[in-house]
Amino acid sequence: MKILAVCGSGLGTSFMVEMNINQILEELGVTGVEVSHSDLSSATPDDADVFFLAKDIAEGGAHLGEVVVMDSIIDMDELRTKVKQVLEKKGLI
């Protein structure tokens, strides 16, 4: 499975979210999930199975398919809950 974190310029925010998702995956002991980050322009629905984006660009990323919208991009608890939901849905935990 592949997760892509997306933000406006694909430099800072999405990168931070990627690192946080990796940390959560490690905590949960889940392997085999590839996480990377990208800007909104380059991201296409083929790039990943699930896309994580912040609330403020959710509108611009609606075309990506399976999108998880984060209310706060610095709230680790929210991210943990949402990553868990995705993993459960995909049958990985």
Place this chain on the structure above:
Amino acid sequence: MQTLIDILSQPAILVALIALIGLMAQKRNMSDTVKGTTKTFVGFLVISAGAGILETALVPFGAMFEQAFNVTGVVPNNEAIVALALSEYGTNTALIMFFGMIVNILIARFTRFKYIFLTGHHTLYLAAMLAVIMAVAGFNTVGLIAAGSVALGIVMTLSPAILQPFMRQLTGNDNVALGHFSAVGYAASALVGKLFKSSKENSTENINFPKGLGFLRDSTVSIALTMIIMYVIVALFAGATYIENELSGGTNFLVFSLIQAGRFAAGVFIILSGVRLVLSEIVPAFKGISTKLVPNAKPALDVPIIYPYAPNAVLIGFFASFLGGIFSMVIMIFTGGVIILPGVVPHFFTGAAAGVFGNATGGFKGSVIGSFVNGVVISFLPVFLMPVLGDLGFANTTFSDADFGVSGIFFGSLANYAGPIAITISLIVILALMAIPVKKQKAETK
């Protein structure tokens, strides 16, 4: 020996080595290490490729602007100026970035400033600017890297520090800091907002604001659109005859302008991909090492983390800041000299943040006027920054965000007065000042 020097003077190889060291320090497996090192190596070469494309789009723009208005027009864009700087100062930039991050960790470890600056692209951009300024100041190679690294480490710590009082007010806690080198503009906005303290309750978030401008957050779209508008306006003033005879080789002047504007956006797009590749291993390594070495570190993160606190203020701030940019441009037209054109990207990202801070201290009025001030600040700083950048001061593009201007002007003017000695003394004094309050604070708590 000569081979060794050849290897180390190739910035692409140097950043790859830095990534390699980072990966080995984290004890990553063979496959990750090879992958990360190679990606960093290629990423640096991608940046140079983007710089080439961007330059071919900027040169005709500069020529057209001069023909049309008889003055130099500058579009501030960090990616553009950094890519140009890296072609000449790449090695020094890579070393300043590497040692600057170490200085940041040391300052966070041993002083009360616990900020670890994690916005890697801004670290890279500031390293490039300092490499240029220290070279212009007349340092030798070792001195240049030492002074540049210490200066970078100091700015990486102080930029989040000056904003932290406002971050506490905004987020309600002290765990996260803002790592974006436009802090001076944001602090100005927050302070202006304070003047409207009484109307703080009248927040931007009470307004029902129209949506639908979200596409501006997509940097490729906003860069392409603004460059098309600017290029076409300048082309109309420069005239078809001039462009078709001198620049386009006979192609219709508007078609030529449209393509050049698109090429500018294409260049930035490529540079951004390169920056992403270069940083993808270095930033996690920096993060991992700093959390181990600095207890209670406060991560300073990229600017969009504060946007969700006031989504309306993000848009209001952008407009007000952009208006500030246009207002400043009109003043520059009357006063003569260089003209700084308002770029949508810096006004969007920094204006938005200024709007959020202004709203936090002064509600709607604070947001509008604070962002307007931010727009004026980021328009006028480049005017004074460009003269200290040596040859790069004539590049038709420059650093856009406020802290680049403030720190660049600070070190550049010191160099003009007394060269490397003045810079060295000032760095030592700043470090000493940062170290002192620790003892004081400890004495107080006892």
